[in-house]
Amino acid sequence: MGDPLDGDENSDSTAQDRHLTAMQDLTAAMAAGGTSFAERIEPVLAVGREHLDFSEGYVAVVSDEEHEVVASTDGIPVGMTSPLAETFCRHTLAEDGINVLSDLDETLTDDPAQDRFDLRSYVGTALQPQEGVYGTLCFVNDSAPLDGWSDWQQTLFEHLTQWVEAEIERERALDTRERSQRLLEATFNSPETFIGILDTDGTLTRANETALAFIDADDTVFGEPLWETPWWDHDEAVARRCQDAIERVRAGETVRFEAEHIGADGQRISTAVVARPVVADGTVRKIIIEGTDITDLKRHEEQMEFFNSILRHDILNGMTVIEARAETLADDLDGTQATYAETILDWSRDIVDLTQKVRSVLSTMSEDGLTEAEAMPLEPVIEGAVNKAASMDEDCTVETDIDDGLTVVADDLLDDVVGNILTNAVEHGGPGSTIEVTAERVGSMVRLHIADDGPGISPDERDTIFEKGERGTQSTGTGFGLYFVSVMVESYGGDIWVEDSDLGGSEFVVEFPAK
Helix, strand or coil: CCCHHHCCCCCCHHHHHHHHHHHHHHHHHHHCCCCCHHHHHHHHHHHHHHHHCCCEEEEEEEECCEEEEEEECCCCCCCCEEEHHHCCHHHHHCCCCEEEECCHHHHCCCCHHHHHHCCCEEEEEEECCCCCCCEEEEEEECCCCCCCCCHHHHHHHHHHHHHHHHHHHHHHHHHHHHHHHHHHHHHHCCCCEEEEEECCCCEEEEECHHHHHHCCCCHHHCCCEHHHCCCCCCCHHHHHHHHHHHHHHHCCCCEEEEEEEECCCCCEEEEEEEEEEEEECCEEEEEEEEEEECHHHHHHHHHHHHHHHHHHHHHHHHHHHHHHHHHHHHHHCCHHHHHHHHHHHHHHHHHHHHHHHHHHHHHHHCCCCCCCCEEEEHHHHHHHHHHHHHCCCCCCEEEEEECCCCEEEECCCHHHHHHHHHHHHHHHHCCCCEEEEEEEEECCEEEEEEEECCCCCCHHHCCHHHCCCCCCCCCCCCCCHHHHHHHHHHHHCCEEEEEECCCCCEEEEEEEEEC
């Protein structure tokens, strides 16, 4: 279809004049638009209504099964919603191009849209900006049928469509930018983190509200070298650590360190600090420095070390002395007194063993393990644990089937981990129980199965038995053994759970990283 302004054989001077006038009015409406989406669209709709000879015009957005007017001329309220199935726009969305409907009171009398709106004529098109269908651009008459549809009107409508789609893209871009800005501001002003933005020479240009509130400062601290601001200048060593970190970041390095700060109210906190470069075109343009309050974590670590020290120096050393004296008494005494000495000796060994396990858990939980995880062959560990477990009950049967050459990532407490599960199976399986121990490689893990024919563990207890202080319904122990096992297995990077056993009891499944 030719543009009427081209003066082709199908256009006369009157059509050209009308089209020229319409385009001039459209240009003026575009230039006079307001700030909001509706304010920019509605003057353009008014031009279309006038020059296309319709009583009303509107833009609707379609989502799911709903049709909502978002911009309109005077007669249609913005925000009006309708079921999409009861609008003429559903026909428009199902077709390509411009949908022109005339004499609706005669041609579509049974259409639910006609029943709802009682229109005489309608013209609309789908609005399809880059991200897909948005909705429709429509003009309607409720009092007169459409008196023809000329080339210049078609061209004008196409211009209207293109401009509205461009405005939709613009609005989406603004929304995206505003959402991103709000997200950035929310992240920047996190109540959990101190954040500062620096020039490459270390000059502070911006800090978030959390950081400023801590030292009770305003933007007067901006423009100063960071290490000379109240966050850092209370201690020469702390200030120097900050300055050294910024020097390294300036060279492109990301630097992590810990520091102490004193607030305006005298509060002293510890932070984990990350300073990183912002690079553009291969050059460091800005520096971002973040500090996360780890005061509670440091206090927790200090408490763990304190209790570990008590176990190591006081309890463990004391029990070692008691154990040595009990051994001497057991050797020298007879009868009932010798029995008492043996009891003291047994309890001493149990307490020493328990103390060592508690120390292991404390060290693991404080991320300062007693030993480094390393490659360990699994078969000799299982063999030793099986022998120890079997000695608890002469009538129990322990069968093993271990794939050759299995090696796992663990430490020297692996014996206790495996032994704890096996002795648990013997203890709870009852006299003459049968236990099967198998192990095989499964992908990147080694899976150890310890199954028994005992009374089993109910599904309700299978997760809780690994929690601190939890014991099974028939257990007389401390509730620490399986907690110890779960903590250590997790520290190795593995997992542990309980299933039903083919033998009729329970099956403990332990996964270790394979080496």
